[in-house]
Amino acid sequence: MQSRFQKCRVLCCGLVAAGWPIASAQAVTLGQIEEFTIPGGGWRSGASLNFIATGGPAGAGDGYLEISRPDEPDFLGVYTVDPAWGGETTMPSDYVGAGVGAITMDVVNFGPAPVELRILMEAFDGAVAWSTTSAFNVSPAGTWRRLRFELSEAEMTEVRNDQEPSLTLADTLGAVERFLIRHDPGPVSSTRENPGGAILTTIGIDNLKAEEIPEPGVPFLIALAAGLGGVRRVRTARGSKRGASGHSRDPVL
Ligand SMILES: [Ca+2]
Numbered sequence: 001m002q003s004r005f006q007k008c009r010v011l012c013c014g015l016v017a018a019g020w021p022i023a024s025a026q027a028v029t030l031g032q033i034e035e036f037t038i039p040g041g042g043w044r045s046g047a048s049l050n051f052i053a054t055g056g057p058a059g060a061g062d063g064y065l066e067i068s069r070p071d072e073p074d075f076l077g078v079y080t081v082d083p084a085w086g087g088e089t090t091m092p093s094d095y096v097g098a099g100v101g102a103i104t105m106d107v108v109n110f111g112p113a114p115v116e117l118r119i120l121m122e123a124f125d126g127a128v129a130w131s132t133t134s135a136f137n138v139s140p141a142g143t144w145r146r147l148r149f150e151l152s153e154a155e156m157t158e159v160r161n162d163q164e165p166s167l168t169l170a171d172t173l174g175a176v177e178r179f180l181i182r183h184d185p186g187p188v189s190s191t192r193e194n195p196g197g198a199i200l201t202t203i204g205i206d207n208l209k210a211e212e213i214p215e216p217g218v219p220f221l222i223a224l225a226a227g228l229g230g231v232r233r234v235r236t237a238r239g240s241k242r243g244a245s246g247h248s249r250d251p252v253l
Contacts, residue, residue: 028084028093028176030100034208036063042082046075056206057106057144064106064206073198076115077182078205085208086176092123095151095173101213103149105181106206111140113201116185119149120159122178123171127163130156130172131188140201148211159190181205 034041039051048068056062067078079087086093095101109115116135122128132155136147149155153169161167185197 027091028086028095028098028100028210030098030210030212032084032210034085036065036206038063041065042085042087043078043080045078047077049078052204056204057108062206064108064204066202066204068202069198069200070202071200073200075183075197076199076201076203077180077184079178079180086121086179089125089177092175092177095121095176095210096170097174098210099212100210101151102211103151103208104146104211105149105208106144106146107136107138108142108144108204109138109140110142110202110204113199114139115183115199115201115203116197117147118182118184118188120178120180120182120184121151121156121172121176122160122180123173123175124163124167124177126178127161128167128172129158129160129178130169131159131184133157133188135184135188138203144204144206146207152213157188159188 036051036056043049043065045067048066048070050066050068051063052066053063054060056064065078067076069076081087083091083093086095103119107117115138117138118132118135120129120131132149134155136149138145138147151169151173156169158169183197183199185199
């Protein structure tokens with residue numbers, strides 16, 4: 001029987017062979033940045049996904065990731081298969097232990113339609129999911145702007161928990177297996193597969209950074225750390241329930 005590490009190695013090797021290199025094979029670390037300096041990096045989407053070698057926030061020679069629905073309106077978003085961002089079921093990423101309390105990123109919308117961006121974090125085979133509650137409205141101005149998504153109870157909403165009612169945001173952020181950035185218009189969506197907003201537009205993202213929890217959030221970090229004691233217990237208790245959620249591992253975005 002393959003160990004979880006062996007399974008991850010097989011998966012990573014397969015993705016590299018497919019021409020989509022994984023930027024790293026380690027858990028999230030405070031201050032890590034995805035600058036899209038090379039194609040790939042372990043990002044996936046049901047939309048058109050392209051590495052653009054120039055025109056990022058720093059201008060000429062600054063690569064970025066383009067996510068586009070150029071022909072027909074459909075769901076727009078991107079998720080990662082890089083364990084460093086929490087994109088691998090067999091290697092959950094511990095945002096709490098790393099002290100990461102926010103995700104910042106540069107975003108541009110080339111239009112023609114405005115987008116409403118949220119991020120979604122999933123754990124426990126997709127059984128539990130939290131989304132940022134409020135969306136950032138990014139107009140099709142074609143200019144880069146920096147967004148900051150706070151990973152806190154105050155800024156996030158539990159949109160799915162169909163396995164363990166006792167699981168908390170701390171449990172989820174302590175074992176992230178899926179990290180999505182998506183157009184989710186209107187009230188926060190409760191589903192992964194249908195965020196509720198088909199759109200025709202083209203956006204770019206760059207300089208994703210795992211930021212520390214701001215000073216006022218220190219008590220929150222302590223609270224999260226205290227909550228970690230339940231993570232292993234819950235994951236162990238969930239062992240027989242894994243795979244029973246019925247959620248696809250290939251989100252439609
Ligand atoms: Ca860049």
